[in-house]
Amino acid sequence: MNLNEHLAALQIVVPLLAVPLIALLQLRRMAWLVATLTSLMAFAIAVAMTVGVLNGQDYQYFMGNWQPPYGIELRVDALSALLLLVITAASSAALLASYHSLDTQIEPRRHALFYAAWILALAGLSGIAVTADAFNVFVFMEISSLASYVLMAGGPDRRGLPAVFKYLILGTIGATFYLIGVGLIYMMTGTLNLEDMAQRVTQVADQKPVLAAAGFITVGLALKAAMFPLHLWLPNAYTYAPHVVTAFLAACATKVSLYVLLRFDFLVFQDNLVSHPLRFASLLMPMAIFAILIASAVAMFEKNIKRLLAWSSVAQIGYITLGASLVTVSGLTASVLHIFNHALAKGSLFLAVACLAMRLPGLQLRDLAGCARSMPWTFAALVLGGLSLIGVPGTAGFISKWYLISALLTLGAAGVALVAVIVIGSLMAVVYIWRIVEQAYFQAPSNPAAPAAEAPLTLLVVTWVAVLANVYFGLQPALPLALSSSAAAALMGATP
């Protein structure tokens, strides 16, 4: 009974087992300790699976020992492994940072339930990444959504409640659209397993229900992934959520819905529906371009730092969908790479914001005036994270921008126009990062009498680990590159 064979199942079972235990723990720090240990264990399992996937072992796990179309099958390939790494790493980093950061926002007696909801969100997100059954994705999507509504509604600010209510309504509509899409496909193919569905959809390719299903699934997942026209819930939800929750969910929550969209579109619809690649590209590309331009523009004029970074998240999702909409192997590699690199950049930025929030009265730009001198380490981390977001050479952001531009250049004339869009997007990113830097370093401190002290040590260490990871993967991108290129090849070739 070696554990290696059960890794795919343990990735979800370990967090699920921990949830009831954490919910029962009323001791003051025990809940945080058990939650962090569970998250680190999940991270270890993800790393073990990534190593297995890199040297060619494909994890396939039949639940209850039933063959796939009859039972539920878990499947971990390069794309799932990369996503699992992102989810568990973001959760572990944010949990380590929450030791200090959470006491300022939630009364200690409610921490046990908060951490139980946190580990539920982790289990839900990693469940979506691992399962290969269309309806099972819906169940885990609901677990992760319910848990993230609870996490986001935990903040002290009363404006968080209407924001989370809007997120709940739009998220449920998105999940139900996805359910309608799966229902329509199941009606025409008779199976729920993604592999089996891909083979059987060829016979019923061009009937109306399958086209309607493709439409419903794309709109539903676009709503969950906050793609441009459907992103209205994201800025307020991220701004008023507790800081560590924003750090965790900004790094991975929306990426998971993009992962499901990629897996559905490239595995089930791609080579079966006639002219689907053209339809897929013609729908996603304009949405991506608008996302990059308009979201970055709005970010330039934002007053609150967290809302500024939330709008920049909407823009970065635009980059990911732009790469995916090229429907070429290099385009997909760039898009999957950017899932990894954006998680690093945005995670470290929001952790730095969590450090700021510990010491500063508010998160408006004017509260930052001249605090760089009294909080040097935090602002250095903020600057490095900003550079990675812009895509300065030597940071992770540059790698994905580089592969995106090289993928676009292969398109010829249209590619050059798209490269122009990316350059404009990056310039706008420079502007809104510079506004923070200029406010912090070159403004006179608003109240010289009470200089802010440096953030607590553990918080700083976690932030700096994330920032150094940014730089490391900027210089040495072998791991994410290998994973994303084999993932892109698998998706395009659709070879199981």
Add this chain to the structure above:
Amino acid sequence: MNMYTIVLIAILVTMVLAVVRALRGPSVYDRVLAVNMFGTKTVLFLSVVAFLSGRRDFLDLALTYALINFVGVLAILVFVQRRFSVASSAKSED
């Protein structure tokens, strides 16, 4: 077979009448009455259809309906009574 159809038609017509009363009912209690009537009719409808389709082991569904109907009506009454006592205490205060 037509023995059951007469009763079923009667039940369905009464369901429509209950819905009309629920929509038109001027006071809240008319609606509670309509919900109560609708619940009992569903119980009868289920018992007769269970016999009509020959699957007689579905009668415990009808029992569940009766239970849910009773608890639902009581829950509504507790709510209305609390709403009334809060209103009356408000009236008595000012």
Add this chain to the structure above:
Amino acid sequence: MTILFAVFLLSLLVIIAVAIIRAENLFVALMLTTIFSLLMATNFFILDAADVALTEAAIGAGITTVIFLGALALTSEHEKPFVAVPWLALPVVAVTAALLIFASFDNPRLGDPEAPIHQHVVPWYLEQTPKLVDIPNVVTAILGSFRAFDTLGEVFVIFAACIGVLFLLSARKPSETRCTAPASVGLSQHLIPKVAGRFILPFIILFGFYVQFHGDFGPGGGFQAGAIVATGLILFALLEGEERALRAFPRWIMMAMAAGGALLYALVGVAGIAMGGKFLDYSVLSSDPIAGQHLGILLIEAGVGITVCGSLLLIFHAFAARESF
């Protein structure tokens, strides 16, 4: 025959849905929603979905009404008349409806035996269940054994809702709205419902256990049983008032039930791994695979029933306690 019933009941459904939307008083809209779920459950029964009809009745009509009433008691029940100019919403919704109706012509006709979903996976289920799992109710066999991972996710969805409601409603109230609502005294003046309710309560709980263990042979199972037992205990709380209910069935028992049921379900899965099979593999649980399947399904249905009952009770008491918070 069934098509006539279905057509009649479905048109009644649409009328009720329109009535719910147009109802100004939220309390009235809620009562129409009760009728709406009763109609849905009857439709499911006519379309041969006995288990789903039972669940929709127990959870849809019973628990949803009680939770909505709890929330309405804490908020206002009058909807402000808001004259919305639906210039955006109407076209969007009309286009979606037209697209769906247009797409529905390629769907298989109602009850068409050649429809693809009756050809591929389901015949295997119908012929293999007597051999592999050997329980009459195929729905419980699929729910409990073939797709047990879905049900595990389901148990954690209801547990997530329970944790969420407890977390949200345990926050301290902003000081100025601490109104001194009278502690819920239940139906004090109504002596007859109290006597009738107290007489019926044991039978409701007994009926809940019957539905729990009858799940393998007829319509029933963990979800329905948990909802019925929870409805019974909510009836007790309604009649006797909040404090006596909490004294009879304290909060920590409910929390232990909610967490314990989910844990029991996951541990049955882990036992499958420990005994050399896969996760949630019951054949290895005992020497004879069929007995193992029976044991496995019995245990996880018990886990589901316990969690659903504990979670629904915690949610109800969270809303009820919020008044006198």
Add this chain to the structure above:
Amino acid sequence: MNQVLDVLSWVLLSCGGFFILVGGIGALRMPSFYTRMHAASVTDTMASFLVIGGLILQAGWSLATVKLVAIILFLMLTSPTSSYAVANAALLSGMKPDTKFKANKGGRES
């Protein structure tokens, strides 16, 4: 013997159906709440007693009969109770039963 049972259950079922219809029409056409309440609740219990009695005759000695008896007992206990509770709550909340209808010989005063 079987013939008699069928005719008897047919009679019971159609009487039940008749009472159901009477209750429905009564609930709709009666002028005030309490009269509607009276019409609906009394016929409810009676009709369910008749219909399920007819079904019991059809089912004969079997598990279905036990379930039907359980349903009857449950309905006979809860249906009047809930009707009483509704009427009591209405009275408590101040709905006065109309006393305008005096039984005079000619047309009735509206």
Add this chain to the structure above:
Amino acid sequence: MELLGYYNYWVFAVVLCLGLYTVITRNNLIKKLLGLSIFQSAVFLLYITMDKVDGGTAPIIQKGVSDPIFSNPLPQVLILTAIVVGVSTTALGLAIVVRIKESYGSIEEDDILARDSEL
């Protein structure tokens, strides 16, 4: 008669769009949640319409009957899960509405926006 076979799908489309319309236009948060539960009930109707087979009975194998026609059990399993998901989302939504009522004093969306803009 044949067209009646599609009646279920039309009712699904109409009820779905009624729910969506309510969620988009109505201003009261609890009315939005009612609209959301109608919206989800429509999806249950779609799945259960699929499982009916002409002359079929509920998929519970009875000993005595020779080879019976069974309706499809799989959509019923999926909808058992979806109903519990619907109730969980409604319960969480109501908890948030109660908290909004306590901190804002109103559950009408335009009042909330007005009170926010005052800050």
